[in-house]
Structures are given as structure tokens and as C-alpha cells.
Amino acid sequence: MAQRLSAHMTVMQNAAQRAAKRLLRDFNEVEQLQVSVKGPGDFVSQADMRAEQILRDDLTKARPGYAFLMEESGASGSENWAWRWVIDPLDGTSNFLHGIPHWAISIALERRLPDGSTEIAAAVVYAPAVDEMFWAEKGTGAYLNDRRLRVSARREMREAVFATGIPFAITSPRNRLAFARTLGTLMPHVAGIRRFGAAALDLAWTAAGRYDGYWECGIKAWDITAGLLIVREAGGYATDPGGGDPRTSGDVVAANPHLHPALRDAVIDGITAAEARSA
Template sequence: NFLHGIPHWAISIGLEKRLPDGGSEAAAGLIYAPATDEMFWAEKGGGAYANDRRLRVSARRELKEALFATGIPFAAVAGARRTAFSRTLAGLMPRVAGVRRFGSAALDLAWVAAGRYDGYWELGLKPWDMAAGLLLVREAGGYATDPLGKDPRESGDVVAGTPHLHAKLREFVIEGMGIGVAERK
């Protein structure tokens, strides 16, 4: 978006802490949107904020009222992921209030944390696209996993949403990806 002069872009910084077992966990995240002068930030265990306002995910429970965001897979990750995206979108569209695609994974996740979107999914992200946003969503009371409920940093596939809509959105993504029951375990 930035390269094309579209003001929906952000600077995103995620800080991870190394764990004794060699793994890592998110410690802090910051997403700055210059066009709106909004600073979204979170610290693990300290909540999520936009500037100085505390964030909470939306309270929506029903798919028919939900507004979701997504990202369309780039040509570089085309093929199976594009097919999965198309199937997920086709299954979801008739059942929700709407789906938006603005083109910034970091801002889309920040907007889930702020309650502007009720959920978000995208396939094939890089860790730097999502590190800060995942923490924001979680600290704002939402869920952020991959389609199978695992750490999205491993697969690059993200499903984020409110406590009431996350599992429903995950099911649409799983169905779109063609993941069978045996593979879900």
C-alpha cells in the first residue's frame, strides 16, 4: 500500500522473549498508522491500547452481524493457498455482514483488537507481518491462532477474532483449506 500511495499501511514492531526451553513468546508489540496517527501497542499481561485508550475486541456473537477482514494470497504463494482462500470466502460471504480487504495484516489485526473488525484471516504471512498484531488481539481479549488452533508463527496462517466468533471463523478456514477430521488433531 505504501508504495502505491494508499494510506492504509503501518510500521509494526514485535518483541519476543526467549524462553528457557529455547522457544519464544511475544513480550510487546507496537503498530503505528501514520495516516491516522494511531499508535496501537500491547505488553504481555498489560492489555492493548490505541494511543492512551484501552482496547477490547467487539462483543458480537453472531456471524450474520460480523465484519471480517482478510488478505488475498500473493502470486508468490498462489496455488493451494489461493484456492483455500477462494473457498473460505465463498463459504463465508453469504453468512456474514461483510468482508474487507485493505491490505495491511498488521493494521487488520490492530483493528480486530480495537473492535472495528470482528475477525481476520490470512494465509501465508511472515512473522513480521503478524507478531505485534497477534499480541494486540490477545491482550484485547480475542483469540489468534492458526486454523488448527496452534501458533500461527509456525504455519504463517492466521485466524483472529472475538471469543464468540474465532472458532466459527476457524471452521470456515479449515473447510476452505480442505483439512479433514483426522488432520485436525
């Protein structure tokens, strides 16, 4: 029996699917896209901007008072927002522009609590090229299309496959050093490490048990906010290396409950070594 969607989730999935139609048309003509370069390895295309505008228009029409935090256009709306959309209209832009069908639309909905803190209330990560809709709402579980998701049950590091993001040219020296140390620590002890180039999908695939965990340092809130909730609602842990909120620190460690402590320890070791070397 299909899971009944809430009003928020219906709005989010409909907006993602409408933006996806435009992105898929552009993906099929990727050679003809006009692309400008924001920085090494960080491209923005007409497709990206068009998708962001579709999402903004649809979500504003459905929920006029909500604020936005978006990759291309930044923050907008009231600073004292009660609800806010956090959106990456095209996660995996480099994959998209090279014709690699591993990219996604990421939409999260944050809610401000009475004490002034915020929580992630709902999330969608949609991979249009394979028609996979990962989604979750706080307290109701995580799903892939109509199927309930659970993180993997593996307990041994030697059986684990982890995902990460390899630093590129504009990455800070601290994060490059931390990555190298963490990678060197993990590689002799795990079954494999993958880099597919889309953080939102790395988290969604961790929720689905395709990966046993994922880590990355120096990542933006719009890349991970939706995925954090999907992992947690699938029974996993998603924190920063110190156990705090990755939305604040930009560093994320996500895994099943059995492997999260060991992965965190490896990332902490990498960061500690990098900071000592940079001091």
C-alpha cells in the first residue's frame, strides 16, 4: 500500500518532478548548454538556474510565507522565518555537464522551534535520470518511491563500503589534508571507498543501505540538509565529527549505528592531524 503523502511532501515532490522535466531535456542536449565557470570544478549552467527558478516559483506559490536558502541565489525571505526551504536544484553539476546520469534535486524543509533552534521537518532527494525519489518526514520514516528504507546492518569495517567527496582545487588546505589522512586510515581496513560526485545522493544511498556510510568536510548546507533527515529516518546516524549538527560545521559523518563510531574516529583523526600540521 502506498504511503500517504502529507501536504508538504506533495508540494515538494511535485516541484521536484516539474524541475526534473526541464533538467532532463537539458541533460539530453548537454553539449549545447552554455556554461560559465564559477571556479575550478564548480560549474553553473543555464540548466541549474532554470531548475532553481522552477522550484522557487512552485514552492512560493504553494507556501508564500516561507523563506529560502538556495545554492545559486542564496538566502531570501524573512530573517525571522518560521519555515525555510533549503535547496540544491542540481547536485552533481559536474556529472550532469559531462553526461554522467548521477545527479539529483535536493529539497529540505526546516522548521524553527520555540527555543530558536531549527530542525529538518521534511526532505526530498530526487534522481531524475533513474526516477528514484528518496524522501522523509521527521518521525515517519524514510522511503525510496513507495518502499521503506533502512540503513545497512553491517558491523565489520572490513565488509563496509563508504562514500566520500574528493577535494578539488578550491578546497581549503585543511580539508585536503584531513581527507588524505582519513582516506589513508580507512583504505586498508574497508571493502571499498567510492566517489560518485553528488553529496545528496551519497546520503540517500547510505539511507538505502547501498553505502554503509559517508563522510565529507567543508560541504554546504544545501548539499546535505535533505540527506541528513533521510539517513536519520532510515535508522542511521548523521552528525558532524564532534557529534554536532553538520548544517553548522559543514563536516558530515553518516553511517549505520554499528559503523558510525569507527568512521567518526577516522575522520576526527584526519581533522586533528590536518589542524596540527597547519598550525
